[in-house]
Amino acid sequence: MNHFIDKELELLEQQLQDPLRRAVAPPPSPSETAELIRRLQPEFDALKAEYASESLQFNEQVEAPTLRKLLRSQFRLNRKSLILSSSAVFLMLILLVDPYRPVLSLGILPGSLFPVITPLMLIASMLFSYRTWDPGMRSIESITPYPPALVMYSRMLIVIALIVGWAFVSSIIVSIRIFQAGEFVLPLGPFLLQWLGITLLTSGAAMYVLFRKGIYYALASALTVYALWFIYIDNSSSYVLRVEYRVLIDGLLLVAGVLLLLRSYYRSRKMKFEISSSASASADAGAGHDIH
Amino acid sequence: MISIDHIEQSLGAFKLSIDQLRLYPGLTLLAGPNGAGKSTLLKLLATADKPRKGRIAYQNREAADHLPLVRSQIGYVPSDLELYEEMTTQKLLVYLAELKGVFHTEAVDRLIRDFRLESYRNTRVKRLSIGVQRRIGIVQALLAQPKFLFLDEPLNALDSGERKLAITYLTRYALGRIVVAAVHELNEWEAAANRIVWLENGRIRFEGGAAEWKWDLPSKVWEGTVTSRQMRHFPEQRIIFMRELENESLFVRLVAENIPFPGLEEVLPSMEDAYFIRKFSAASRDG
Numbered sequence: 265m266n267h268f269i270d271k272e273l274e275l276l277e278q279q280l281q282d283p284l285r286r287a288v289a290p291p292p293s294p295s296e297t298a299e300l301i302r303r304l305q306p307e308f309d310a311l312k313a314e315y316a317s318e319s320l321q322f323n324e325q326v327e328a329p330t331l332r333k334l335l336r337s338q339f340r341l342n343r344k345s346l347i348l349s350s351s352a353v354f355l356m357l358i359l360l361v362d363p364y365r366p367v368l369s370l371g372i373l374p375g376s377l378f379p380v381i382t383p384l385m386l387i388a389s390m391l392f393s394y395r396t397w398d399p400g401m402r403s404i405e406s407i408t409p410y411p412p413a414l415v416m417y418s419r420m421l422i423v424i425a426l427i428v429g430w431a432f433v434s435s436i437i438v439s440i441r442i443f444q445a446g447e448f449v450l451p452l453g454p455f456l457l458q459w460l461g462i463t464l465l466t467s468g469a470a471m472y473v474l475f476r477k478g479i480y481y482a483l484a485s486a487l488t489v490y491a492l493w494f495i496y497i498d499n500s501s502s503y504v505l506r507v508e509y510r511v512l513i514d515g516l517l518l519v520a521g522v523l524l525l526l527r528s529y530y531r532s533r534k535m536k537f538e539i540s541s542s543a544s545a546s547a548d549a550g551a552g553h554d555i556h
Numbered sequence: 557m558i559s560i561d562h563i564e565q566s567l568g569a570f571k572l573s574i575d576q577l578r579l580y581p582g583l584t585l586l587a588g589p590n591g592a593g594k595s596t597l598l599k600l601l602a603t604a605d606k607p608r609k610g611r612i613a614y615q616n617r618e619a620a621d622h623l624p625l626v627r628s629q630i631g632y633v634p635s636d637l638e639l640y641e642e643m644t645t646q647k648l649l650v651y652l653a654e655l656k657g658v659f660h661t662e663a664v665d666r667l668i669r670d671f672r673l674e675s676y677r678n679t680r681v682k683r684l685s686i687g688v689q690r691r692i693g694i695v696q697a698l699l700a701q702p703k704f705l706f707l708d709e710p711l712n713a714l715d716s717g718e719r720k721l722a723i724t725y726l727t728r729y730a731l732g733r734i735v736v737a738a739v740h741e742l743n744e745w746e747a748a749a750n751r752i753v754w755l756e757n758g759r760i761r762f763e764g765g766a767a768e769w770k771w772d773l774p775s776k777v778w779e780g781t782v783t784s785r786q787m788r789h790f791p792e793q794r795i796i797f798m799r800e801l802e803n804e805s806l807f808v809r810l811v812a813e814n815i816p817f818p819g820l821e822e823v824l825p826s827m828e829d830a831y832f833i834r835k836f837s838a839a840s841r842d843g
Contacts, residue, residue, distance in 0.1 A: 301767050301771060301772070305764070333654065337654045340651060341643070344642065398636075398638045399634075399636060401637060401639065403599070404634070404696060407602055408627060408656050408657065409625075410655070411624075
């Protein structure tokens with residue numbers, strides 16, 4: 265009987281030996297786990313690389329950038345602040361012009377407040393629109409399928425268009441008021457050229473420099489152009505220039521401004537990276553380098 | 557895969573220098589102290605800046621040669637983001653979606669829903685809390701469903717619910733896409749992170765799987781109760797945390813190669829513990 269129990273116990277022991285050994289075996293140590301992970305890592309990497317090549321294929325069809333789309337979105341972005349601020353200033357301009365004494369109150373041509381205020385307004389608007397204090401937002405706006413400078417170009421162009429547009433409306437209203445007063449007939453063409461020339465030259469200079477040297481240099485150059493123009497106006501008022509010459513000079517300023525804006529447009533299409541506010545790169549972006 | 561080879565970037569006295577780094581689909585965390593180069597690296601990855609030297613290729617396409625194509629697949633959340641305050645949430649996102657070449661509003665609607673921004677849809681950004689603005693900041697990066705997403709401290713200013721929401725979304729989003737996030741607090745990403753890149757002084761100190769980060773450590777983590785007298789001469793740099801209990805005893809979590817005091821138990825290190833140990837070990841090594 266005892267012999268039978270002994271045998272049974274022996275059998276039980278044999279049967280339980282393996283499960284018990286497994287049960288009391290210590291769990292893997294951190295170093296063993298680390299070793300296991302280290303050995304498996306190449307397999308993981310291979311699997312990931314294989315998966316990556318399947319899931320990360322590029323969609324080659326990137327929609328081509330159009331200036332029209334960008335202009336539309338930039339207009340929507342800035343319309344309220346720009347329309348409000350520029351309309352307030354130009355309302356003030358209209359009210360400042362005395363239609364009964366336009367020459368006395370405005371100098372050589374009626375409405376010469378326009379060439380004084382319009383470029384300044386434009387410079388201030390450009391600075392505000394550039395958002396120098398917010399590099400994060402400019403980064404986001406530059407990481408798009410579009411050339412990043414083109415986004416900024418379209419924004420500045422909208423600013424220029426709004427300022428010029430409002431100045432144009434104000435000019436028409438001023439000329440109508442002067443005409444109705446009956447004291448003076450406003451030479452609308454020379455009057456428009458007078459402020460449009462310097463405004464476009466200022467903005468053209470700013471844009472030209474913006475895509476080469478950054479916003480601060482751009483503003484400095486715009487202010488320099490403006491100051492030079494002021495010196496010229498101040499000196500030219502001491503002697504009488506024929507209206508034709510004045511018109512010619514203002515026309516040249518306008519053409520130069522438009523040319524600078526066009527050059528800036530082509531430049532902005534070539535640039536690959538955002539222009540930093542303190543950019544100091546040389547003017548060789550057209551040759552394939554970028555401004556940081 | 558994103559391949560980074562021999563890149564260098566200088567910002568004043570700081571220099572970022574990476575010989576080689578490969579980023580795979582999944583969530584990669586960039587860890588390191590302030591000024592380690594995390595933001596600089598993210599800027600380079602997001603093509604917001606160009607490296608002075610070296611190359612970055614996205615699926616074997618070099619950024620410099622395929623910039624519009626690469627950028628169409630990149631989402632970026634910078635740390636210093638100030639959204640346009642005058643715009644409403646909806647208008648801002650539609651504007652940014654259009655800039656990314658997305659001309660339908662489905663993506664905006666879906667993300668507004670996913671990030672629980674419905675009630676702020678028509679509210680101007682300036683009237684929103686910083687946390688909500690930060691959520692919008694994350695949403696804008698996802699508008700074009702980018703294959704490469706780079707986030708610089710994405711959880712900053714988010715409350716605990718918002719953090720959980722963002723982590724859950726990003727974890728799901730990282731499946732089959734490359735998501736890289738610079739973070740300061742590692743533990744909350746514990747379950748989400750696939751890989752860790754640890755930067756210090758502009759150089760990579762560790763690069764590998766999240767499990768490897770936690771397991772392959774030069775020291776162990778010990779936890780338990782000790783007396784204040786026992787702790788008197790224990791190096792402060794090795795203390796992860798310490799809480800006073802009654803009877804002049806302390807509950808401690810310490811770093812040591814071997815058991816520092818009887819009664820302490822070895823515990824599994826958290827991701828933050830691993831960072832602590834690695835940082836301590838590197839500092840000891842560097843003298």
